[in-house]
Amino acid sequence: MKHFSWRALTCGLLIVCGLLSALPNFLPSSIGARLPHWYTDNTLSLGLDLQGGSHLLLQADMQALVAQSHAALADEAGSRLREAGIRFRIEDARAAPVQLRLLQPEQLPRAQSLLHELSRDPASGIKRFRMQAEGGMLTLALTEQWQAQLGQDAIDASLEVVRRRLNETGLVEPVVARQGEDAILVQMPGVADPGEVRTLLGTTARMTFHWVLAPGEAGASMMLPAQTGEERYRVAQDVALEGRHIRDAQLGFNPETGAAVVNFRLDNEGGRTFARMTADNIGRPLAIVLDDAVLTAPVIRSVIGGGSGEISGDFTPQEAGELALMLRAGALPVPLQVIEERTVGPDLGSDAIAMGLATGLAGAALVVAFMLAVYRGRGLVACLGLLLNLVLMLGILSLFRATLTLPGIAGIILTLGMAVDANILIN
Incomplete structure (x- = not known):
């Protein structure tokens, strides 16, 4: 008897928890506004086919991904040859395949040996590029598998x-x-x-930091336009700091001007790099580049430590908020095109919901009538069990904040149908 009491108590508690979990789906907005958000937020959300x-x-x-990969390969191969003291010239850094012209053709065998070590990915073992030599020219082309x-x-x-x-x-x-x-x-x-x-x-939201080159300053450079206006900047081709080091970004406002800005924080590695590069380049402008356009190019006045900074520009609060969002989420590795x-209009969803409710209620009424007519008292117990089954399903789905779609409704109806069959067999 004691065992039965504990079992009944456990089942009762589970039923009460299921009812409480499913209840927010049926509460009117006037009552829901008075309840805690952590409770009223546990509701089913409607899918695209129901809500619109x-x-x-x-x-x-x-194609852009392949071009970026060839450019990265050119940088990697160039770094390896420079470390070995082999002089070369890249015919076109953005071209595919990559063409490296050695200034001393007799160093070709040594260059081939060095680059052969890079030809396979160490993690997967896939061959990354094919290498061809002709005269003093090395041609590197990405393999189809890579x-x-x-x-x-x-x-x-x-x-x-x-x-x-x-x-x-x-x-x-x-x-x-x-x-x-x-x-x-x-x-x-x-x-x-x-x-x-x-x-x-x-x-894409790929952000990088580049030093602005002074007129006549040597070094590999590129011309980038400003995001707003017609000004163009000559910046170093080498990236001073990658945007992947940005750990957090939030919308803010400049206390002096009231203009919308983006306050960002860097991770530990990025913070150390940022402090070191600003300490070595006081008085030099640093361009903040987003998707090949310069957002702003402030002059470094002092060492910026603490791993934090500010991106200012001609932003509206909405634009600054969207930029902060994209920096928090990270950059896309490849451009996406719609x-x-x-x-789907909301009328289609309303019609589908109304039709589903009407047919569901009609089917439920027929099932209840059949069970009561054939099994009487036991049929009433079976119908109450079906109702509890439905409420518990809705409660569990609400607890996980699941999305309800037309196929989901069909699954619920199928589950109830199987429960009816089980009750008939038991009776």
Whole structure:
């Protein structure tokens, strides 16, 4: 008897917890506003087919990825040859394949031996590039297998960045999934105008720091435009600090001018590098570059320690907030282009919900009538068990903040149908 009491008490507590977990889905907004947010937030969210929203299909720009990979290969091979004292000239740093012309052709065998060590990826063992020698020219071309591996890694990393960016915006349960080999599917329930999200996801947000070169100063350089205005900057081609070291970024306001700025913090390695480079270059302008455009180029007046800094520019508060969001989420490893965009109107969702409720209630009424007519008292107990089954399912789904879709409703109905069959067999 005592064993039965403990079992009944346990079942009762589980039923009460399930009812409390499912209750926020049925509370009116007037009552929900008086309750704690941690409780009322445990509700089911409706999917795209019920609530309406937007559907985006993003395709990765693999040509840009291959070009970036060839440029990185040129830098890596050039560094290895310079360390060995081999003089060379890169025909075109952005060209594919990479062409290195040795200034002393007799060093060709030694250069081939050095670069052969870089030809295979140490982690996967995949051959990264093929090397051809003709005269004093070395040609390096990425293999198809390595390009496929780079594409797969880029898509996997892009999925995580897209998820982080959407989560930062506060969207409810966005669906982010891989589509084919080079595309990402994004579904956003409740978003009627995806314009801002499209811009957010289409921005690579690759941030780098470069020193601005003075007129006549030697060194590899590139001309970059300002993000606003017609000014152009001649900056060092070598990156002084990578944006991947940014650990956090938040919208802020300059206390003197009231202008919107982005306050950022660096990780430990980035903070040490930033302090060292500012200490060695006092009085020199440092360009902050976002997607090949200069945001601002402040002059370093003193050592910047503590691993924090400020990005100022002609920002509106919304633009500064979006920039901070993208820096927190990280840069996309490959540009994404929107190739398909569809919007599902809320009327379609309302019709689907109304039809589902009507058919569900009609089916439930027929089942209850059948059970009561055939099994009488035992049928009533079975119907109460079905109701508790439904409430417990809704409570568990609400606890995990699951998204309810039409296939999900079909699954719930199928579960209840199987429970009815079980009750009939038991009776």
